[in-house]
Amino acid sequence: MEFALGICIIAFLSLVALAFYYEHPKAEIPQGVDQPIKLYIVHYIVNLVFGLGRIFEKLGICKEVYLIRTFLYGIPPWKNTKLFIKDLEFANVSVRVYQPKMPSAGLRTGVLYLHGGIGQIGSIRMYERVCRFIARESDSVVVCVGYRLAPEHPYPTQFWDCLATARHFMMTAEDYGVDSARIIICGDSSGGTLTAAVCQALVSRTDLPKPRAQIMLYPFLQALDFNLPSYQQNGSVPLLLRNRAVALGLQYLNKDLSLMKGILEGSHVPKDLKLKFGKWLSPDNIPVEFKTRGYKLHVPSSYSEELHTMAKQAFEMTFFPLLAEDAIVCQLPEAFILTCEYDVVRDDGLLYKKRLEDNGVPVTWYHAENGFHGMLFLIDYGVVSFPCGKRAMGSVVNFIKGL
Template sequence: MESLYVLLILLAAFIASFIVAIAGAIQTQYFNFSIPPGVNQPGMLRLLFAFMRSTSALGKILEKIGVCSQITFTRYLHNGKKLRPDPQLSQQDERFDGVPVRVYRPRAPASGLRPGAIFLHGGGWLYCSIDSHEKICRCIAKGGELVVVSVGYRLAPEHKYPAAYEDCLNASIHFMKNAEHYGVDPANVIVCGDSAGGNLAAAVSQTLAGRSDLPRLRAQILIYPGLQALDFNLPSYQQNQGVPPLLREHAAFFALQYLNGDASNVQEILEGSHIPPDMRLKYRKWVNPDNIPEKFKVRGYKPHKPGEFKPEVYETVKRFCEPSLCPLLAEDARIQQLPESFIFTCEYDVLRDDGLLYKKRLEDNGVRVTWYHLEDGFHGILSLYDNYGFSFPSGKKGLDRIVEFIKGL
């Protein structure tokens, strides 16, 4: 009995010490990170990031003591939970060609077939789920009066590239072939995604553009997409390298985890040592800071000289040059076939310039582009427009513009 009492005392002491350590970490992170003053609700963002850093530290502790991996713990926090039913929508969990999906349908009667949207969630290919993006999908379904299919693709690092791309492609094809069963006009289907989901949406759109056996996509909506892994020193990567929640090093980490399930070469990727000089020259016409308007460089930009090329690193990452992984590298002939596009970028986002470069590529190839730039936005802000204690109303402006674009198609 005495030994049990001692054990309980030790356990209580450990919990108290842990709480103090977490509180200290939050305080340290809150004051040590420089959040640009132009960001929407900078104090709230600093607090959110301090919380994220603290939970990351907890994940590392849990991994070290053998409870679970850090990625598993982070997924638990980010994956969200299924919301209560919405009286304006019917929703059903299904499988499209073996891929889990959730279908949202407005309950209000329609005069004919509705438009449809395929939604691919973000999360760096490692995190998030159908549940985590349910608010966005419901908002699009209700505001745009269309059927939304949210795709639960396989996640890295357990399922490396091209698993997520293949799941999204297969689910999209299944939906397009069976659209009328869901009351959807097969000639009025959109593909949409945020962050890593924006990458997947762009890749799926490019692949479907070459299919003659399916109706043409009506549009693609790319929300702060990551579209290339050649240059992590573009102006936006330099200016926003420490702006949460997506730091510059995180962008490279996620890309490597998706590609190989191994992020040991992050530093070489950040330095640019992973791309042969001749290949860098080949793609310079598309991945080039000179293609970024000067107004986006005023917050600071220093031209970067790539590190010394390392062939052994290139051998592990050479698939970065595949358009289904880095859509910005697709040939002009494929870009010219793409549907009308909506590109959403945020000023304080490392991925801002990926979106700007793709916007230019689309426009140069005759594709109609609607661009919305959130001046005070940061990466992931749409998911946080109504996020319990951490809410950033500016994100709702972006979501409203997306709905407005859909209704105008």
Template sequence: MIAFLVLLLPAGVLGVSLWFLVEDLLIIDVPPAISHRVMFRILCLAFNQIIKWGLLLEKLRICSMPRLIQFLLDLHPKMNDPKTMVTDMRFGTIQVRLYQPKGTSSGLRRGIIFYHGGGTVMGSIDLYHNTCNFLAQKTNSVLLSVGYRKLPDYHYPVGASDCLHAAIHFLKTLDIYGVDPSRVVISGDSIGASAAAFISQALVGRTDIPKLRAQILVYPALQGINLQLPSHQQNKNIQFLTRDFMILCFCRYFTIDPSWKDALLTGACVPAHMWEKYKKWLSADNLPERFRYKYQAEFPAPFNEAAYLETRHAFEVENVPLIADDQIVAQLPEALIVTCEWDILRDDGLLYKKRLEDQGVPVTWYHAEDGFHGCMVFLNGLISFPCTLNVGNVIVNFLKEI
């Protein structure tokens, strides 16, 4: 009997995996503009397998989905550069990794604070090790990668708090690392870019620490109020951030019951007075004409007070950098904003670009026509895409001007 079960288990695993594979082959959408389409599709299929197995194992109470994803993704090969010294440290409870070029420098180096993406479900300083190595070496900078705490053990507001405290600690101790206090840049991708934007705002007006010189926001997640923007409709089924996975990450981080998914998507949890106040910044009318496309939506849907009471903590300004007061936005450092055409969060970056420019903040904008959400993680790895290298070079060139 035991021998039979031992034989049955691999067959069952294979059968379930094949079922997932067939299902994904029918629904995965690969836009023709994305280069290396076969490789992209293979990666999408593998990624979806991990997510679905994670959800299945979670239902069986064997392993949480975030833990499985984190474990498997962190197995990817890490490319070490002999010209960079890498040091793992802790700022209290916060894990950080410091990248320092080994060569001599004629003066203090530029400092970069980097927050990885992953929607707090995945992503780590290990997954972004190659990316951070590349940026530190190519720009001769001291880079601090912050391993903020995330799911499944930690929810809002722990991650954002970790990011803020790590930044403040680093800014107070720059002399230890040979960093020029007038050339510190805060950066990140996806939810990491959201953290960078929030911290840039949170540090406005502080006189006890050096002012940030610039901010780099790569396909940032900057609001969860209007989820009917054109990019949300156009790219809802585009990997590596589909609408379903985005909502899953959103609900888990903010501990919102997934039954409120439709209310979040349609805006039924948005009170009329809130939308009236913020539509001047969050409406699709604020997008450049070429990005409005043909997509239109009735937004927001009729108000559901119960939905609002369950979700309102996700609409605080620290979670929605797009709705910060003008007087705060006007004091922000210059920015590089990177958007990708095939990204559900594309319009968040475009709206924030307008907000910054309207308040006189200098903005350098790069739009990857063949780009997709998550492309930064492939920088300096064994697998790469043209859009990844282009985005990396844009960031490097921007940093060299700082």
């Protein structure tokens, strides 16, 4: 019995060691980041799960993404006495509706929440605490969208699911005590991508109310230049490492990871697109204070037509909303953009902020000077939470209440 137990312990420890070998990028934890020791611990655990997922896939037990999803579901919170919570379907898409129990003098603001996870690993349950926090603190009705995930449902299924639920919510808002003129589209990370894309798609709709606002929380908005200042400065800062971000993006688009090196170098972008998008996607548009931690102008490798053809989906507006035409951008609703200093996609948010402002769209900007990508996911987890995330979410709540 003791021998068998010893063998099991050794096997488990060997598996853990092998998992970390597979996922062992050297993280850089800047001293300026919020609670660096805690962040390193969280990063270690996340790396371990990714490593175990890779081993399980190699052994034929299950796909890597399935193990990661299971881990990231999170611990369900206690029953909430302040909210009515219902699981429903909007346009055949699973949603969870959070409604404050306290009576309201009139119709409330509605928030359609599009979760992150690069189209593969997010879920309603994973964002349960985030959505409860927003509904409770802002006294709004929150609808979290459980859009279908890749690879079972290939891109751009996720966009179409989110657009369908937005249309349904706008048409039935009063059924949930929501003013149809005060519906906000909100999302974090790749959910911010979906938020921008959905708002752009709704611009031409004359049969629906216009969204009151869009909230993008450290959004991923472009796949052309992975050598902007924030990608250079924060490429090894948890929780979203530069290489992992590109790898997950390729997996989301069902592309081979062998394309990653050329994409990181910018070889997938033809000269005509560089000229067309240069005015919008230029390091010159990044304020100088965001370059003080270091930045070196990157010279892309030679263009590869084959790589461009294989990566062409990355240039679609549903994946690359930063580069929508001015005629669309100028019609977008008021925006709230959250950026984090220690985040690879920080500059995506800064560039979209400039695009919106240049086109006359009001923008409320909150910059978390000690924040990092993913800090909001751990909100409402007690000692595991990061103060920078709670402060940032407080600014989101204040924005919602002020509309």
